[in-house]
Amino acid sequence: MPKKAALNYADQVGERCALYVGEKAIIANAVGTLKEEGWDILCVPTLTELPQYAVKTGALVGVVGFGEKEFVDHAHRVELMLAQSQMLKWIALIPPNAAELPTFRQLIGSAFYDYHTLPVDARRLAITLGHAHGMAEISADTFTKDYWDIHHHPESEMVGASDQMQKIYQEIRKVAGVEAPVLITGESGTGKELTAQAIHERSARKDGPFVAVNCGALPANLIQSELFGHEKGSFTGAHERKIGRIESAANGTLFLDEIGDLPMDLQTNLLRFLQEKTIHRVGARQDIEVNVRVLAATHINLEAAIKEGRFRQDLYYRLNVLQIKMPPLRDRVGDIPLLAQYIFTRFSDEKAQRVKGFSEEALHAMNHYDWPGNIRELINRVRRAMVMCEKFLISPVDLGLERRTNSRMQVTLNEARDTAEASTIRGALAQSRGSVSNAARQLGISRVSLYRLMEKHGISKN
Numbered sequence: 001m002p003k004k005a006a007l008n009y010a011d012q013v014g015e016r017c018a019l020y021v022g023e024k025a026i027i028a029n030a031v032g033t034l035k036e037e038g039w040d041i042l043c044v045p046t047l048t049e050l051p052q053y054a055v056k057t058g059a060l061v062g063v064v065g066f067g068e069k070e071f072v073d074h075a076h077r078v079e080l081m082l083a084q085s086q087m088l089k090w091i092a093l094i095p096p097n098a099a100e101l102p103t104f105r106q107l108i109g110s111a112f113y114d115y116h117t118l119p120v121d122a123r124r125l126a127i128t129l130g131h132a133h134g135m136a137e138i139s140a141d142t143f144t145k146d147y148w149d150i151h152h153h154p155e156s157e158m159v160g161a162s163d164q165m166q167k168i169y170q171e172i173r174k175v176a177g178v179e180a181p182v183l184i185t186g187e188s189g190t191g192k193e194l195t196a197q198a199i200h201e202r203s204a205r206k207d208g209p210f211v212a213v214n215c216g217a218l219p220a221n222l223i224q225s226e227l228f229g230h231e232k233g234s235f236t237g238a239h240e241r242k243i244g245r246i247e248s249a250a251n252g253t254l255f256l257d258e259i260g261d262l263p264m265d266l267q268t269n270l271l272r273f274l275q276e277k278t279i280h281r282v283g284a285r286q287d288i289e290v291n292v293r294v295l296a297a298t299h300i301n302l303e304a305a306i307k308e309g310r311f312r313q314d315l316y317y318r319l320n321v322l323q324i325k326m327p328p329l330r331d332r333v334g335d336i337p338l339l340a341q342y343i344f345t346r347f348s349d350e351k352a353q354r355v356k357g358f359s360e361e362a363l364h365a366m367n368h369y370d371w372p373g374n375i376r377e378l379i380n381r382v383r384r385a386m387v388m389c390e391k392f393l394i395s396p397v398d399l400g401l402e403r404r405t406n407s408r409m410q411v412t413l414n415e416a417r418d419t420a421e422a423s424t425i426r427g428a429l430a431q432s433r434g435s436v437s438n439a440a441r442q443l444g445i446s447r448v449s450l451y452r453l454m455e456k457h458g459i460s461k462n
């Protein structure tokens with residue numbers, strides 16, 4: 001009899017664990033012997049849940065059991081899902097003669113490390129698992145260790161197995177080990193703050209505070225005292241001494257989000273702090289030494305802002321000692337279903353019981369959408385879909401990703417606003433022959449706001 005526990009999902013598994021996808025009956029007789037050979041087999045109930053299991057267990061190898069029919073019908077889907085768990089090496093268990101079928105041959109050639117013909121010979125399978133595990137370890141050596149280290153940290157749940165994210169994990173590890181400032185760039189919602197947290201958590205400062213400040217959200221008249229603090233009575237309304245955010249990050253990390261929004265005078269003060277490592281509370285007599293590592297993020301192009309006279313070049317050089325560029329979600333090949341499943345699991349208590357996952361159409365629609373709002377937008381759409389879905393599987397309509405060309409009525413109000421906003425801005429810039437000041441005046445907004453909107457819609461001056 002196979003050990004029952006081995007067929008259940010377990011949080012604690014041995015070092016040598018293999019995921020199994022497929023009918024349990026195919027592998028059931030082999031589980032006991034595989035256990036004797038040192039292998040824990042974890043059954044993944046459905047292919048859709050695979051990414052979540054892969055992330056949770058850190059398994060490096062997996063087995064797919066093909067019955068006579070079921071998986072052949074879904075060859076494409078199997079291939080897609082396996083490709084998304086690209087840190088795993090897969091072994092196929094196939095019915096006799098199946099290797100002669102063109103669909104099977106193609107699938108096995110493209111997505112599998114090896115295959116065995118049924119019935120399972122458990123001892124041979126254990127040997128193949130060992131080889132596959134060794135190969136997975138070699139090919140994933142640098143990346144996987146960082147990947148799982150970061151992933152297993154509850155505070156920085158970064159999901160993603162694409163090449164682009166592997167590069168980010170390596171960069172996080174490298175910059176975490178030094179003290180220099182890091183500038184994290186990338187579109188809105190790409191995970192800049194999460195990356196800053198991951199750097200902090202992997203740095204020598206991890207036991208100190210991580211203080212995040214959104215420079216764009218602080219009211220202009222309060223920003224100086226928010227950042228640097230003030231002494232009691234230093235201005236009207238300063239009833240008590242206030243410790244600023246920089247000081248409260250002492251011995252830890254200060255994360256300055258939307259650094260491009262920091263007013264010029266504060267840019268000067270920040271530069272002074274970065275050079276001298278001291279701050280001056282508003283109304284204080286002397287400077288205070290503060291030991292803080294600064295990480296900054298921006299979604300605007302700071303070099304353009306320097307040219308426009310909106311950002312200090314010397315501050316830019318100070319902040320940009322090391323740079324991490326977050327990839328937009330649309331470029332992260334294979335990560336979208338992985339993230340969608342992660343979000344589905346994370347917010348599963350918000351959904352109706354009947355909702356079990358994503359339909360193939362939904363996965364297709366998500367893979368072909370542009371994601372201008374990146375992961376934040378993915379989170380919003382999936383959470384909304386989990387509530388709106390009236391069937392078992394989430395459809396493109398639930399995600400608001402139905403083919404929009406069918407009907408203008410399917411365009412959301414936000415999308416209509418965005419389109420109108422972008423075309424009005426383009427019109428104003430054309431009329432003012434690229435002069436941002438004139439266009440801003442014509443539109444009745446400030447130059448800064450216009451720059452922000454141009455950045456948002458990817459509009460250049462000319």
Ligand SMILES: Nc1ncnc2c1ncn2[C@@H]1O[C@H](COP(=O)(O)OP(=O)(O)OP(=O)(O)O)[C@@H](O)[C@H]1O
Nearest residue numbers: 157158159160188189190191192193194299375376
């Ligand atoms: N790799 C990831 N895995 C899981 N969740 C992620 C990942 N990256 C980002 N998120 C989530 O997406 C949301 C947006 O991320 P975050 O706030 O870090 O982006 P940002 O680039 O700082 O955005 P903004 O420029 O608007 O400040 C957060 O809820 C975050 O937890």
